[in-house]
Amino acid sequence: MITFAPKETIYYTLLNMGYIQKNLMQGEKVMFEAKFHGIVYFWPCFIAVLAIGIFFISSWSFLLRLILVLAVWLAAFIWAVSIHGGKQYVLTTRRLIFKRGIIKRTSHELLLRKCEGISIEQSLMGRLFGYGSVLVSTGEEKNRYDYIKNPLAFSTCINQQIDNVKDDK
Numbered sequence: 192m193i194t195f196a197p198k199e200t201i202y203y204t205l206l207n208m209g210y211i212q213k214n215l216m217q218g219e220k221v222m223f224e225a226k227f228h229g230i231v232y233f234w235p236c237f238i239a240v241l242a243i244g245i246f247f248i249s250s251w252s253f254l255l256r257l258i259l260v261l262a263v264w265l266a267a268f269i270w271a272v273s274i275h276g277g278k279q280y281v282l283t284t285r286r287l288i289f290k291r292g293i294i295k296r297t298s299h300e301l302l303l304r305k306c307e308g309i310s311i312e313q314s315l316m317g318r319l320f321g322y323g324s325v326l327v328s329t330g331e332e333k334n335r336y337d338y339i340k341n342p343l344a345f346s347t348c349i350n351q352q353i354d355n356v357k358d359d360k
Contacts, residue, residue: 210290210298211281218284223348225280228322228340235271239264280336282348285356287327289336303356305329309349311342325349 211221242263246256277293287301306327313323323342327334327349339345 210296211279211288214288214298215283216285219286220284221281222284222352223282223345225282225325225336225345226340227275227278228320228338230316230320230322231274231338232271235267235274238270239267242267280339280345282345282352284352287334287349289334299334301327301329301334303349303353306349306353309346309353311346313342 215221242260245263246260249256249259251259272293276291277296279288279290281288281290285303287303287306289299289301291297306329308328310326310328311323312326317323322338322340325336325339325342325346327336336345
């Protein structure tokens with residue numbers, strides 16, 4: 192049997208540690224934190240590199256080209272930050288927690304004992320680069336977790352925890 196439980200000590204950044212650690216129930220432990228695949232930043236990076244190309248190809252004045260490149264870089268940076276937006280998918284011993292937001296926070300928590308099914312969706316690019324979406328169903332509702340690095344490991348860990356929660360009853 193494969194276990195995906197983390198080591199004894201879990202290191203988080205200050206932003207992540209604050210919310211997740213403060214909202215754990217008594218006796219609850221973090222079992223898995225899904226990581227986002229770097230492919231989510233492809234388009235912002237592509238546009239930033241394209242801006243560099245425009246800087247060297249364009250015949251406009253140096254100052255105008257520099258201002259244009261800096262504006263595009265700023266827009267690409269804001270876009271990249273908004274894509275991630277402080278999103279965090281965490282599996283604990285009792286819940287699946289989805290947190291989003293840096294300034295304004297939104298949190299969705301799903302009790303594992305309510306989960307009925309899990310499925311994985313991967314496109315051809317997702318299969319090639321190792322990312323995908325994990326869908327967790329609870330009755331009539333489906334919770335979707337997109338751009339997960341190694342979605343099979345995440346879904347296996349969720350299934351293992353669901354099994355553990357249902358065995359504890």
